[in-house]
Amino acid sequence: MNVVVVGAGALGGYFGARLQEIGANVTFLVRERRAVELDEHGLKIYSKHGDYSIEQPNVATDPKSIPHADLVLVGVKGYHLEGVLQPLKVLVANGAYVLPILNGIEHIEVLQRHLGRKAVLGGLSFIIATLNNKGHVVHTSDFHDLIFGPLHPVQRGICKKLESFVGEANFSVSNSESILTELWKKYMFINAFSGITTATNLSIGEVRAYPETFQLAKEVLQEMKYLANANGANLSDDDVKEAEKKLHALHAEATSSMHQDRRKGLRLELDHLHGGAIRLAERAGIDLSYTKAVYGMIKPFEKA
């Protein structure tokens, strides 16, 4: 299988390397700085599920130099989406399907508008990973799940092909027929988890120690359920309970990628995640008071 990874950071680097581990022909389409880093240090994964190294990853900086890809894995931050639309157009024109795995929901519509509805699959991931100072991936969670599925009937073939190809991969995989609902479940969860940890600058264990503070995360879950259902998803109270259980099950030091970025002084995906929810709520005539409060608390730390 020919795979291109656009956004070879923590997420793209992890799944790209794991796909190469099982024999995929993986090309990392990167910008100049990352190309130099990958050339100098290679790509390495450190993970409790097993390390893996690629000494000389196959790197491209021009999408036109890539002959044909079956699948393009998109793992950029929400605020970098605009910058990858042009390269994605080139890859789609050459026959590729696009599998975005970033957090959030607004990017799906943006990608569909620019690339066509038939080209864009639904996808998301559960993993906690970050890059170290050599640009190597450090994976710290027990989970490393990739969930994908068709958003258009013509995509069933590529989803089946991907499902059977990744059967042997060193990560969990699921090909879901209700990927839109899965996307909204993750969006609900991430807005609560990243919202409360980033706003308070605390890990989830520290948040859980204060029921009044944890309550804010629960309120965000409720608001996101309403928003999801106003946007054609079908989330139930059980889904909210499930998300709450997940917040309780995370180990005490666990925190969100947005909070890790706040700790490192990096730019935050606030506008893409909570900002996106607020925009969709305005369109649907829904009030997201708690989400807006969390958004307001994080705003001063948004730009690096």
Ligand SMILES: NC(=O)C1=CN([C@@H]2O[C@H](COP(=O)(O)OP(=O)(O)OC[C@H]3O[C@@H](n4cnc5c(N)ncnc54)[C@H](OP(=O)(O)O)[C@@H]3O)[C@@H](O)[C@H]2O)C=CC1
């Ligand atoms: N990290 C995690 O644990 C998880 C992250 N996510 C989500 O995944 C997404 C990605 O997060 P993460 O992997 O942590 O982010 P990273 O910052 O580690 O990686 C993003 C990568 O995108 C690259 N990039 C940006 N613009 C371009 C471009 N125009 N062309 C090529 N590459 C580009 C960046 O490269 P450059 O070095 O050039 O800037 C960077 O390597 C986010 O939406 C996040 O919320 C979801 C689950 C878990």
Ligand SMILES: CC(C)(CO)C(=O)C(=O)O
């Ligand atoms: C919740 C988590 C860790 C799950 O993958 C995540 O997506 C993030 O923090 O960005």
